[in-house]
Amino acid sequence: MTLWTTVLLASGLAFALKFLGYVVPHQLLDGVVVSRVTAMLPVALLSALVAVQTLTAAGGGLTVDARAAGLAVAVTALLLRAPFLVVVILAAATAATLRALGWG
Numbered sequence: 001m002t003l004w005t006t007v008l009l010a011s012g013l014a015f016a017l018k019f020l021g022y023v024v025p026h027q028l029l030d031g032v033v034v035s036r037v038t039a040m041l042p043v044a045l046l047s048a049l050v051a052v053q054t055l056t057a058a059g060g061g062l063t064v065d066a067r068a069a070g071l072a073v074a075v076t077a078l079l080l081r082a083p084f085l086v087v088v089i090l091a092a093a094t095a096a097t098l099r100a101l102g103w104g
Contacts, residue, residue, distance in 0.1 A: 066104030070095035 057063035074091035
C-alpha cells in the first residue's frame with residue numbers, strides 16, 4: 001500500500017465518521033450511558049496520551065525518567081488544588097531540574 005493510498009483511505013474514513021455523526025438519530029445520542037461516555041471520553045484519551053508520552057522511551061520501551069517525576073509533581077499539585085499555570089510551571093521545573101542533574 002502506497003503512502004497516497006493510505007492518506008486517501010484515512011481521509012475517506014474520517015469523512016465517513018463525520019457523516020455518521022449527522023446521520024445517527026438524536027434519540028440514540030440522548031441516553032444516559034451515551035452522555036456519560038461522551039463526557040468522560042476526552043479525559044480518558046488525554047490521560048492515555050499523557051501516559052504514553054511520559055512513560056515511553058525513544059526505542060518504544062517503558063522508561064521512568066524526569067518526565068515521570070514531573071507528572072507526579074503535577075498530579076500532586078492538582079490534588080492540592082493549585083492553579084493550572086502553577087501546575088505546569090512546577091512540573092516543568094521539576095523535569096528540567098532533574099534533567100540538569102543528569103537524571104533523564
